[in-house]
Amino acid sequence: MSKLLRQSFVLLLLMTVITGVLYPLATTGLAQLIFPHQANGSLIVKDGGPIGSVLIGQSFSDPKYFWGRPSATSPNAYNASASSGSNQGPTNPALTEAVKQRIAALHAADPGNSAPVPVDLVTASGSGLDPEISPAAAQYQLARVARARGLSPARVQALVNACTRGRQFGLLGEPRVNVLQLNLALDAAQTHGS
């Protein structure tokens, strides 16, 4: 028993050093060497400082911006330091109520649009930080954004296309539009255009 205990203790110590210290240090070193941009959060840098991450969505509610997925993080939407889904079940009346309000907000920002609303635009993402929307959700908002900015729909469409990624390797995942990149591109287009 005491021999087993001693062996346990020393083996746990050695394994802790190997898997708990050497392994994360070695992988961090390699990651920082080979993929420094990705390893540090895929930050978007402007004027020398980070202004967001390609991978982490932000909250948009202004009609001149494309809106992302609804976010269930608290206390505010897209709180990246406390990722969370809504965990509302499909039959929960609170879910139906939330979806109604989201549809109402979309209609209030764009009263003329009576098209069916793409589901991802009115349902909360799993992480609450989803950086992307479906191309359908982008199309739904395109006319509104163009009008609010006084840009031609064709111009906005071109920017949407530039921020759209198809299935990875043509097969994996789903096509999607990066909302933060798109909105930054819109702001940049207007600054240069005016």
Add this chain to the structure above:
Amino acid sequence: MTTNDFLQTGLFLLVLLLLVKPVGSYMALVFADAPNRITRFGGRMERGIYRLCGIRSSEEMSWKRYALAMLLFSVLGLLVVYALQRLQGWLPLNPQHFGAVSAESSMNTAISFITNTNWQGYGGESTMSYLTQMLGLAVQNFLSAATGIAVLVAVVRGFSRRSALTIGNFWIDLTRSALYVLLPLSLLLTLLLVSQGVVQNFRPYADVPVVQATSYTETVKDAAGNSVTRDVPVTTQTLPMGPAASQIAIKQLGTNGGGFFNVNSAHPYENPTPFSNFLELLSILLIPAALCYTFGMMVGDRRQGWALLLAMLLIFVPLLLACTAAEQAGNPALAPLGVDQHASALQAGGNMEGKETRFGIVNSTLWATATTAASNGSVNAMHDSFTPLGGLVPMWLIQLGEVIFGGVGSGLYGMLAFAVVAVFIAGLMVGRTPEYLGKKIEAYEMKMASLAVLLPCALVVIGTAIAVMVPAGVAGIANPGAHGFSEILYSVSSASNNNGSAFGGLSANTPFWNVLLGICMFFARFPLAIAMLAMAGSLAAKRHVPESAGTLPTHTPLFVTLLACVVIVVGALTFLPALALGPIAESLMSGH
């Protein structure tokens, strides 16, 4: 289901099956008794470890000593994880200055990680220091997985050895699992994941300005004690950082599943692209599937390994398709509101609540079924928000005892218990003494196999009953009606089968839930493993029975079907009544 749903599912299964043989035969070499090119390659490091620990590599253990070593090692690990959480406030590598975790939450988490469950009552990015994540949680990700593989290897030796008193050496099996199997695969996976955007650094969280400033309302007490609301402006966003990729790699490969961040693999920093999703998904099932092949090689008949794998697939694939179909059909409650849930070239459609855009439906359901078939428990979509039938599938896969792939090692030794029960039932039908892999199955083996099969079932049913009778249990429910019962049933099932995923709405970080689930996790892991080791000890001592005309061959389609049926019948008889009160009732009410 769409064409693309089928394509992505098919590709995943194909790649998985192609990897079974190379990875499986590699592991067979790792655990072979005779030295070979692989154990020679790492021999110096391995021998160094043994020397420091005072382990003689020639020493063999009886099943009792093997079990005792496993238990001691696990309990010691438990104490370390517990202490790290309680003391993290005073320890280094804590840039966010997190304080001590509460006693019952620390104990729950410690049990959770040493039992390879990785149930998480806490939110990673707001609770655990980098040091706790690395030295406590990540280390146990390796060691609990290595322990599972070690126990499996010992159980298989029970079948392959003849008239033997020993079943191997726990220290050696553990060390080899960690050094030769888990570590190299994790290194490779970490780098692949970082290339996709998973973070791997030791920086403090990064504050960035937001493009559109927003605000939220907060209710606070003023000086007079009255509640007042005020607007809080939001002008920055705090991006979490940390050594995530290295931990995610092992959490998937070791069927651990404990996330670095709160929402686990739904978090864009844990799982940023469809390709990272594919890699993580593959890692969930890779070792459990490949171990079937290893098993076949170790008992000297590869067909036996393929037969077990086939029985697993026979249950896995139909359930996967059912889950995908249910989720792709969408939520009927949303259709009348003017929501478009149809799949098209521009959107995945379906029930997108709790799912990420980049994964859509099929990658979320593929993950949900894989993570619950294997006892992984990581999630890339919120199971609580699945449709009633879509959520029934992962819940039932857990309740089947985590033997459809299952945890690394533990899944296969659980399946071997079912195989023993299956040959026993077949033996009863034809009136002959049952045999499996040349060993007579007698009363002692049957007792141990029954214990292994029934113990998790009992824990689920009794635990759920206690939770719904006690106010502290019901207090955790988030969703009304039948779905609330599903949340409780799912959580107890998850803990009692060492899965670790949740219907996340349940507020389980309370003293009641931490204690109940802690007990479930502990008893699901160790008594079961010890019963299987006891069976192995008894089997190893037996002589080999030559095959005769009366022997039931255990590699045929007949036996594969029988085995799958036994697993399903046990799962259905035990859990259908409870499932009827939860997801089935909810489905009927929602008009599915």
